[in-house]
Amino acid sequence: MSIKCDVLVVGGGPAGLSAALFLSNKSFSTIVLEKSKTCGPKHTKYDITEGNRIREIIDEIGINTNKTSSRSEWLSPNYSHIIESEIEDFYFKRGPGEDSLENVLLKKLNNKADVFFKAKVNFIELKKKEIATVKVNKDSKKIEIKPRYVIVADGPESEFRKRLNIDTENFAKFNGFGVLIESCQSDVIPHAKIYLDEKIAPGGYIYSGSVGKEIFFCLMTDDKFTKNESLKQRLNFFLERNTKEKFTVKNYFGGIGISGIQEVLLGNTLFIGGAALFYDPFLGYGLNYAIESAYFAANAIKKNDLSIYTEYANRIQKEFKDIFFAREIWRKANNNFFDKLIRAFNGEYDNSDEKINKILDLFNEN
Ligand SMILES: Cc1cc2nc3c(=O)[nH]c(=O)nc-3n(C[C@H](O)[C@H](O)[C@H](O)COP(=O)(O)OP(=O)(O)OC[C@H]3O[C@@H](n4cnc5c(N)ncnc54)[C@H](O)[C@@H]3O)c2cc1C
Numbered sequence: 001m002s003i004k005c006d007v008l009v010v011g012g013g014p015a016g017l018s019a020a021l022f023l024s025n026k027s028f029s030t031i032v033l034e035k036s037k038t039c040g041p042k043h044t045k046y047d048i049t050e051g052n053r054i055r056e057i058i059d060e061i062g063i064n065t066n067k068t069s070s071r072s073e074w075l076s077p078n079y080s081h082i083i084e085s086e087i088e089d090f091y092f093k094r095g096p097g098e099d100s101l102e103n104v105l106l107k108k109l110n111n112k113a114d115v116f117f118k119a120k121v122n123f124i125e126l127k128k129k130e131i132a133t134v135k136v137n138k139d140s141k142k143i144e145i146k147p148r149y150v151i152v153a154d155g156p157e158s159e160f161r162k163r164l165n166i167d168t169e170n171f172a173k174f175n176g177f178g179v180l181i182e183s184c185q186s187d188v189i190p191h192a193k194i195y196l197d198e199k200i201a202p203g204g205y206i207y208s209g210s211v212g213k214e215i216f217f218c219l220m221t222d223d224k225f226t227k228n229e230s231l232k233q234r235l236n237f238f239l240e241r242n243t244k245e246k247f248t249v250k251n252y253f254g255g256i257g258i259s260g261i262q263e264v265l266l267g268n269t270l271f272i273g274g275a276a277l278f279y280d281p282f283l284g285y286g287l288n289y290a291i292e293s294a295y296f297a298a299n300a301i302k303k304n305d306l307s308i309y310t311e312y313a314n315r316i317q318k319e320f321k322d323i324f325f326a327r328e329i330w331r332k333a334n335n336n337f338f339d340k341l342i343r344a345f346n347g348e349y350d351n352s353d354e355k356i357n358k359i360l361d362l363f364n365e366n
Contacts, residue, residue, distance in 0.1 A: 005029045005030060007030045007031075007149045007301060008030075010134075012034030012036075012040075014273065014287055028302070035120055040094055041095050045094060047287045048091050050089065057291055061105075063104055070085050070088050072192040076341065120137045122135055122137050134150070149268050153275050154274075156256060156257055156279065166266070168277060172259045172281045175220070175256055176219070180215070180252075181248060181250060198335050201234070202221055203221055203333075206219050217239065222331055259281040259320060270306070276293060297309050337355070340353065341359055344356050
């Protein structure tokens with residue numbers, strides 16, 4: 001079977017599905033390839049992400065977030081501080097649930113784009129540095145797709161990136177491991193909490209949030225420090241120390257994120273979301289960038305002006321390069337540093353330490 005389309009999207013995560021929706025809403029014939037039977041992570045139930053940069057975009061496509069919060073409590077081993085922020089945190093449901101971000105996007109795409117599940121790319125034909133044909137195996141069928149544009153959204157370990165031999169400068173690789181628990185109380189943690197502890201989450205942090213009676217905890221560590229270690233053990237240890245009441249574990253989830261710099265535009269091919277390594281080098285957030293980059297890539301295609309996308313990507317990559325300095329400080333941070341930082345948040349510090357100032361700058365919303 002051979003099909004022509006305006007846009008071929010590889011990967012049915014938040015980035016790929018958002019891009020497909022933006023484009024199919026504007027009558028671009030769109031095909032999405034997803035290697036699995038379903039879209040989205042199998043076990044993750046919630047992601048919390050900065051809302052300020054995507055508020056208007058998600059309004060435009062009509063996605064509801066589950067909850068917004070403008071408070072987060074930061075805790076070092078000895079101090080705590082509540083940040084009241086203008087930047088709202090959004091909670092998105094993820095995974096197989098009917099009202100997850102992926103499934104809401106899929107429903108909106110219904111009849112507007114073709115989504116091929118269990119689809120595996122087995123050959124890419126390049127002509128004059130542009131992708132001319134993508135050959136796909138789906139079940140026992142072989143499909144040949146001839147797209148005008150290709151959007152690559154197959155996540156941080158992008159197979160497409162490897163096939164096209166794209167060099168990357170990987171600045172930070174995060175290991176994420178989380179747990180969803182059900183609590184007897186509904187308001188145990190009424191807002192996001194960020195716990196800092198060099199021993200449990202080296203080069204990272206532990207965050208938690210509550211949605212109704214469900215509470216999620218996620219441990220983000222720097223891959224350099226926890227490559228072969230059991231993150232489950234670390235998280236269990238943390239939970240034993242920090243949760244006083246009884247709870248039921250609903251599930252564990254995990255994965256990796258990579259923040260770095262790479263080419264995001266090659267001929268007619270645009271990399272977005274995790275496949276473009278768009279993960280905040282400091283916090284490891286990537287959902288906001290996944291949706292935002294999908295929006296800019298779709299706009300560039302709609303206007304037939306791909307420089308719109310390279311300008312966006314250059315801006316993000318410059319932002320990341322600046323944040324990477326803070327990341328290097330974080331990698332070496334110990335509990336003494338975290339205590340100093342939280343005291344500085346509380347105004348109990350003379351702010352003469354350059355490293356503390358660098359981190360404080362990240363939280364300066366102006
Ligand atoms: C444990 C963990 C916790 C996280 N928590 C947060 C958080 O709280 N807040 C936040 O903002 N971000 C968080 N992130 C990051 C966030 O999940 C990602 O930024 C986001 O999912 C990226 O979306 P994406 O669509 O680019 O890629 P993905 O979500 O990775 O989706 C890629 C899709 O492509 C499919 N695919 C892969 N290869 C192929 C292929 N060859 N062919 C076809 N399809 C393919 C995959 O099956 C998947 O459906 C977390 C990440 C992890 C691992």
